[in-house]
């Protein structure tokens with residue numbers, strides 16, 4: 277029995293903007309903080325009076341065992357995330373966490389490459405902490421629209437992991453998409469495993485390049501969710517096994533992290 | 544302690560709260576969160592003869608006080624349900640109804656016959672009301688003759704209690720209820736979801752992968768209560784009520800409108816513990832009001 281995913285009314289411990297339209301939100305959730313594994317997510321329902329109705333899936337960005345808290349890094353899109361941005365310290369919101377299966381680095385992993393795009397860096401930070409404590413030699417490639425939207429930099433600097441930065445407009449790091457350099461990085465990096473989270477087109481490109489260089493790659497996918505814990509079958513992605521049989525797997529319960537070879541990448 | 548146990552159509556349940564078909568899978572995921580034996584019962588995910596992959600995504604959209612889904616009966620197929628799903632869930636002490644859907648009466652009959660032999664299964668819920676599949680589904684439930692044909696075929700194939708799930712997307716739901724009663728149904732359950740859609744204005748296209756979907760949740764509750772009230776007065780067989788139930792008092796509305804049991808779908812999606820909270824709230828309400836037995840309240844509001 278997994279009593280870990282008990283729904284709670286979590287108190288907002290802090291909320292502040294980290295870039296235009298992007299916020300960091302810290303919630304009191306001692307049990308979730310204790311149990312969360314890298315790559316797991318939470319369902320958040322910010323509104324009063326049942327608005328919005330459904331929870332919003334958000335990756336778990338950080339946790340603080342002393343404060344008994346988890347943190348979320350989120351970008352404002354529509355009604356749900358707008359309501360989240362309007363939260364204040366002391367407010368409460370419905371929280372269901374930790375959900376899903378996270379990243380699964382092999383116990384004997386020696387060299388890993390972690391690739392993040394935009395807000396996708398959020399669930400990668402806990403993974404980077406784990407890789408570091410496991411003693412895995414790790415490198416990071418991060419992409420963003422512009423320098424201001426290069427997220428989590430303070431935390432990454434503290435980890436001291438070698439990082440390559442890319443922006444679409446060249447305001448930080450190299451100009452262009454990180455996928456342009458990826459073949460070269462894989463050719464010379466001797467990486468045994470790639471971990472990736474970012475926009476779908478980026479993950480598709482990363483998956484293709486990793487397949488070409490025969491490097492296993494775990495991707496964290498996104499799909500619209502109803503429940504977040506496996507009962508409604510709303511959040512499916514097309515998957516295929518070694519024999520080519522197609523199935524629809526639930527991002528929330530079977531994922532959100534999948535082996536990139538298992539995913540059918542639609543154009 | 545008030546008595547919450549109910550019995551309808553030969554189905555015994557320790558309390559009147561079921562999780563509705565489509566939001567409890569085959570029980571495993573919910574059982575990771577709470578012991579499913581606390582429920583009165585479960586209507587398992589709608590199953591078809593062959594496995595179905597369901598509709599393209601997005602399959603879910605936000606609605607005012609509710610949710611629109613177009614899952615399209617994704618399920619592992621009858622064989623898998625018989626060999627992998629039912630044996631597991633039937634080890635638990637709660638009333639299990641298997642929800643079935645087909646594209647013609649013969650298909651429903653074949654499934655009913657196969658399920659007839661499953662020991663411990665409490666009954667069938669015959670879905671003639673799914674708005675999200677092309678063949679069959681709601682088409683069967685919108686026409687009294689087609690509805691009766693499906694129910695007769697099922698009736699002849701099984702001794703299990705047959706609960707027929709009705710669609711609200713008709714002019715007169717009582718007419719359909721009477722038709723399925725005459726064809727041998729042991730109970731009716733209602734409502735399934737209301738046909739609905741959302742336009743994604745940015746893309747200038749329908750938002751859902753299947754264009755239309757089914758609306759459920761608190762948004763539909765007053766209409767569902769009205770329909771249960773009407774059907775309860777039109778048929779002699781028991782009624783199971785559902786549609787937007789979130790609290791003990793919501794459930795009591797359905798019971799007082801004539802329902803012998805209730806089912807919860809959308810509320811479970813946003814809080815897996817909602818069905819348990821509903822049971823507790825009903826229990827507390829009865830205690831406070833000095834009602835010794837929930838059965839005293841069934842149909843209490845009917846004329």
Ligand SMILES: Cc1cc2nc3c(=O)[nH]c(=O)nc-3n(C[C@H](O)[C@H](O)[C@H](O)COP(=O)(O)OP(=O)(O)OC[C@H]3O[C@@H](n4cnc5c(N)ncnc54)[C@H](O)[C@@H]3O)c2cc1C
Nearest residue numbers: 332333334335349350351353354355356357398498499500
């Ligand atoms: C596993 C997972 C982890 C995520 N982690 C983060 C994160 O750490 N930070 C962050 O900013 N965003 C994250 N997202 C995306 C985030 O859930 C959506 O941006 C958010 O739900 C949009 O809600 P809204 O009400 O503002 O937008 P609206 O578009 O108004 O939302 C309407 C509906 O669509 C759903 N929806 C819309 N966009 C998405 C999307 N991209 N993915 C899933 N559902 C969506 C909403 O949940 C809601 O049901 C994650 C998504 C998933 C599936």
Ligand SMILES: Cc1cc2nc3c(=O)[nH]c(=O)nc-3n(C[C@H](O)[C@H](O)[C@H](O)COP(=O)(O)O)c2cc1C
Nearest residue numbers: 508563564565589612734735759760786787808809
């Ligand atoms: C995601 C989802 C999937 C559903 N799947 C089924 C199904 O397979 N078979 C069925 O008879 N009803 C299905 N339903 C309908 C529900 O069982 C229920 O009748 C309806 O949602 C109204 O209850 P609610 O307002 O509590 O959600 C589904 C509903 C939802 C939200």
Ligand code: FES
Nearest residue numbers: 502503504509528
């Ligand atoms: S969101 Fe309900 S199954 Fe994934």
